[in-house]
Amino acid sequence: MTQPQPYPVLWPVPTRWADNDHYGHVNNVTYYSYFDTAVNAWLISATGTDIRNLHAIGVVAQTSCKFLGSISFPDMLQVGIRIARLGNSSINYELAIFRDAGQSLELVATGTFTHVYVDEQTRKPVPIPAVIRAAAEPLVVAEATGS
Template sequence: MADQPEHRRADYRHFQPITTRWHDNDLYGHVNNVVYYSYFDSAVNAYLIERGGLDIHNGEVVGFVVSSSCDYFASIAFPDQIEVGLRVGRLGNSSVQYELAIFKRGDDEASAAGRIVHVFVERATNRPTPIPGRLRAALEGLAS
């Protein structure tokens, strides 16, 4: 698509390796479009847990996805090895917009690119809350 911006590897701050699975492919022989969202979610949450100290099981704060989108540029299929590029496009008081791209291992241009918006909430009340310090610091490290 000529009107789509380029998404290059150098544009992203962190990369999460993902192994495609046999059942990710659809009847057309490529990874089904909805699976890309699980790759995005896995990359974001791995980063939040490993770098930001997010406790997904017992923490007082959790992140809820409130918006997401994805644009597709080239097919991927099992057994492709991929990496999800991650950066932060906007960081608010209680929300963050992640910008993500999926790259086949070794490729400089993305096969797909998308975004996810998380709102951080208190687990007990489901009400928005400021992003905790360690988590905020990890997200600031991804700011573009």
């Protein structure tokens, strides 16, 4: 299987029975759940820590999705993750959802996802925790385009 470029991480996400809507395909709002699941699961894996226990939490400030194809249960997906911008208190992710077709990946959606790190108590912006910054830095892609 060839890895799509330039997404340095591909995170597996299965579709679920409940993801399909009345029309027999995955409902549009579910794509945002796939983005959220892939980014946070990757963060937990890459940092080796439970990100829910950090002094700062990443809240989603903005997200978008461009639909390019249809998916349906029981499709297996790969979510491509790269970082377009790593700021002081925010991370701008660019994401892609691919249907895993065995020997190839079919692009079905692209999107953006912005985490802003805030103090868990005051909800005021704070610097990105060091453990998250260290995990995120290798995913910054100079040619990220703002999908």
